[in-house]
Amino acid sequence: MSLLAWKQKVWLQLAVIYTRYLIGGAFVFASLIKLKGRRFTTLSGESAPIHSAAHFFETLYQAGPYWKFIGLGQLVAGLLLMTQRYALVGALLFLPIIANVYVITYSYDFGATTWTTGLMLLATVGLLAWDWNILRALVHQPVLPAPTSALYERRLWEAVGGVLFLYTAIYRALVDQYNALQWFAICGLVGLLGLVIAAVLHRRERRALPS
Template sequence: MSRIEEIYYEARADLWFKRFAIFCRVALAASFIPAGYIKIIGERFAAGLPANNPLGHYFEALHLTGYYYTFIGIAQIITAIFLLIPRTSLLGALMYFPFVLNICVLTYATRFDGTRGVTMMLLASLFLLAWDYDRLKHVLPFKQSESVPPALKKPLGKRLRFVFFGGSFAVVALIIAGTFYLYEIVPGNSEAECRNQCASSKNPAACQVFCDCIYKQGKPLDTCLANFDKAKNIRISGGK
């Protein structure tokens, strides 16, 4: 057995890691229950998000898909229930991962303000899949080691906890800081939020052009970004 697998089995036996796995399962389930319920009763998800917002376009179209919208809500509720039941938690984690991966890519593509939270949800989902590696490894295209975990000769104890949880806090801090400087301009969750960023922008006039394009004209994000770049270039040329 490799050293990595030895460390894995040590983590599986550690009370801190067990509690963290439970926390991840409960937190991820809690994120899906209200989202699924809203879809089942037929209400638009993120109703406060304007239809002209890039992500609002998506939610508006999704809401109009009829029973497909309801189906997504039912699937989310089932996934949450599976996550909460220890015997079905692996199935819940397997169902949750493609959901949250799709949501994560969607939020980054639309420059949504909730990218930090969704990224953390994706990482928590990956942790739960890694947590059940001993069951998943049999379907992975890798050479299999012995199936019975051996008695660990040198437990890592507090050192393992420090490395993992210290690294986790560092990753969270990196996500928060990284996403803050990721984009030069974002549509925000409302027209007011979009225009509030213009005061501190290096190109306030171009920022206003972008917000007008999003919320007044209802054009796609890529088109508005192109207009933003064009407005910046005109200002630079005029300044020269």
């Protein structure tokens, strides 16, 4: 089945939308602690062995401006993904960042975190594959039209992304002792509400069509 045929499947369109929310939100969540000039963990790595992960993060933290620059890159990439409208630009920016994060977690044997970052890397590659009909212009191939459903094109998804971004950014900016489960649960409820609203509007429009 061709890419253009896959892009007509509504379930896959929704999967793409919510994948952007998920990995974009994770980057926004992780970025604010760096922009605030705080350590990534509550443990200082000053006395940790030189080849340990704690020492590595302590070195990045002590770099000061570079630590905040990493956070800014994560924030911008996550925001662009969550807007949906500029998600392709966000995915292009996201790819080198998450690839670097994955190599770091693999090199320092972060255990389960390595699997998480690996899945995020695969998800980003998948998002870029989704827009290959546009990206093919980079290899001097014509852009191919790939019309999607009215459900996928709704501006509602931009609004949902905006709410998720604002909630995540404000929560992480104001709260140091965060509850990741609480954050994820509220984001999940916002995403579910958006899906319900989109489904109701879609059903009403279909009923309004002449038979």
